[in-house]
Amino acid sequence: xxxxxxxxxxNGVSQERIDQVSSLTGIKRGNLPxxxxxxxxxxxxxxxxxxxxxxxxxxxxxxxxxxxxxxxxGRAVLIxxxxxxxxxxxxxxxxxxxxxxxxxxxxxxxxxxxxxxxxDKMALVAxxxxxxxxxxxxxxFKRLHNWNLATIAKYVWWICEKKDNLWVKxxxxxxxxxxxxxxxxxxxxxxxxxxxxx
Numbered sequence: 001x002x003x004x005x006x007x008x009x010x011n012g013v014s015q016e017r018i019d020q021v022s023s024l025t026g027i028k029r030g031n032l033p034x035x036x037x038x039x040x041x042x043x044x045x046x047x048x049x050x051x052x053x054x055x056x057x058x059x060x061x062x063x064x065x066x067x068x069x070x071x072x073x074g075r076a077v078l079i080x081x082x083x084x085x086x087x088x089x090x091x092x093x094x095x096x097x098x099x100x101x102x103x104x105x106x107x108x109x110x111x112x113x114x115x116x117x118x119x120d121k122m123a124l125v126a127x128x129x130x131x132x133x134x135x136x137x138x139x140x141f142k143r144l145h146n147w148n149l150a151t152i153a154k155y156v157w158w159i160c161e162k163k164d165n166l167w168v169k170x171x172x173x174x175x176x177x178x179x180x181x182x183x184x185x186x187x188x189x190x191x192x193x194x195x196x197x198x
Contacts, residue, residue: 051100091148
């Protein structure tokens with residue numbers, strides 16, 4: 001482990017304890033928010049501004065060389081295989097604001113019909129129909145809000161089955177304690193992410 005590139009983060013801990021940890025480990029205390037694997041980590045609710053990186057990455061991919069020369073079918077494949085996966089990475093970690101999800105879907109919709117992120121070509125088919133499964137005549141695009149909720153719901157599944165990982169053990173020791181998940185009511189002072197999961 002590189003101690004120069006590492007940091008520890010804490011909340012509700014005395015300065016004396018922080019100094020002890022820092023001197024014992026040789027690692028400095030980090031400050032929130034910080035960036036990890038391209039995502040801002042913060043105890044506060046994810047804001048629209050925090051998601052600008054995601055939207056900018058999406059636009060950068062679309063502006064890549066040769067994308068405008070693709071057919072409708074080629075653009076559809078690109079949306080399913082590349083553009084949707086950018087969102088999926090974030091959706092597995094955060095509850096993404098609905099405004100950002102609408103913005104991402106609008107960019108994908110414009111790209112599908114016009115070949116670039118800011119096109120004004122009229123849509124030939126409603127987005128709701130395009131997101132339906134192929135058997136129902138759609139292109140099988142993910143509904144991003146539903147996907148986000150489903151990926152966050154996996155945490156509830158892990159908590160219920162008491163999956164053997166550090167995060168679940170921490171949740172049970174800090175929040176649920178000896179209680180039952182089904183009867184757990186989150187405290188108003190807990191993090192927004194925990195309240196959203198509950």
